[in-house]
Amino acid sequence: MTEFAHGGDVANFAKKIGSNLEDIIDLSSNINFIKPKIDVDFNSLKIDSYPNYEELISVIAKRYDVSSCNIELFNGASVAIDSLLRELATCRAEKVCTIYSPAYLEYKRVALKYGFKIEHINRFDDLDKEPSNGSIVIFVNPSTPDGKFYDIKPLLDLWKSKSCKVIVDESFLDFCNCGSATKYIESFENLYIVKSLTKYYACAGVRVGVVVSNKDAIQKLSLKEPLWKISSFDSAYIISALKDNSFDKRSKLANVASKEYLTKILKSSPIVKKIYPSQANFILSQLEIDASRFQSFFEPYKIMVRDCSNFDFLDSYHIRVAVKEMRDLRVLKKALDGID
Known part of the structure; x- marks a missing residue:
């Protein structure tokens, strides 16, 4: 391969x-x-004006029990990963990315693209190993390719003590009845949570993902983002999917x-x-x-x-x-x- x-x-x-x-x-x-059941007539969808994301952000915020100000939209989780690592690459003179592995390989690829030195921590055998001080930590939860869910609170305490900026990828969390790390975004200012809307909602061809973080971090991230990055078609699909209560x-x-x-x-x-x-x-x-x-x-x-x-x-x-x-x-x- x-x-x-x-x-x-x-x-x-x-x-x-x-x-x-x-x-x-x-x-x-x-x-x-x-x-999900999609109740949208795409032939009559209004596309002669620029997209407005207010309703999309609102339904996503409700789904994940956060405020709208805690969400930044992206054209899929892969774009969110790229934008996050690009932004975080500017925050450190010595760019070190600690990936708890095995992990989704896109993190490794993008980190290398932006000049990070990669350090791996073996989740299976060495979970308690300390990351480098000040590194960018990547943790996928539930993990891939094995699907294990971790109680992340002890790790968050460790990462905070090491002055790390942390990305937790929860793209598969919707498939299980486990708690989200979103409850820690106010107490840990350097925590970013990536969520994919397309895996659970069965629409890989619809490109919508989000980053959840504290209000200040989201405002800073949004300054580097374009005004329009998700089509009206993608937006309408996800809004309808999230409204399917069954x-x-x-x-x-x-x-x-x-x-x-x-x-x-x-x-x-x-x-x-x-x-x-x-x-x-x-x-x-x-x-x-x-x-x-x-x-x-x-x-x-x-x-x-x-x-x-x-x-x-x-x-x-x-x-x-x-x-x-x-x-x-x-x-x-x-x-x-x-x-x-």
Whole structure:
């Protein structure tokens, strides 16, 4: 794999195995398989004026129980990451970025782009290790690719004592019933929380993400941002998604059932050596064979999983499988049962 490759590259996978795109079972990307009900007539959407984000910010603030002044909008979480690290790169003479790894690889890629020295802390074996004084700390919670949720308060106390600026990525928090770090934004002035609206709300093609922080930090961040960065179409979609009051219940019920079934499938396979506990909508597994060989068994079934060999502190024997609808997981079971 390339150093910063992501899951979800369905087009190239389909081309590689000579399949139609719509026939691929993508278990590599962690996008919710349950979709919200969207009550928008996009043909009649008013687009002859510049976007106004007041309603969008209001519904997002309500969803995450923060004030509107605590939110800055971005054209997706990846843009939020880029803007944050670009801004924080100007705050330190010695630019050190401490990434609790394995972690979403976009943080490493962007940090290197802006000239940071990267220091990794192994979450699995060395969680209590102190970061460098004054460094930019990256912590994904629930983590990726393993989906573990951490009680972050002891770590926040440590980071504050080391004068760190902290980015906590909660892009997968909506999939679990765990507490957000947003409650600490007033007591920790150097805390920034990244949230993706597109993973849980099943719309990776709709680019909306946010940074949540204290009012002063958001005002400072917004000074470097353009006036219009999210289209009226994206805005209308997310507003409608957040107004679907039945979505949370439908999503959680379906995801819990599928995750239980996926866990059962993986546990029953002799090829799977270890399953990592996960609070998110994906499961990391260690295999008895390498991931590329494992993937090759699935190609006749047009199944794509995430090879995790390019994550720090993991090797070529690790794969991540996304929680998806039962129909797709039954095909996965059939493929696994056919491996000798």
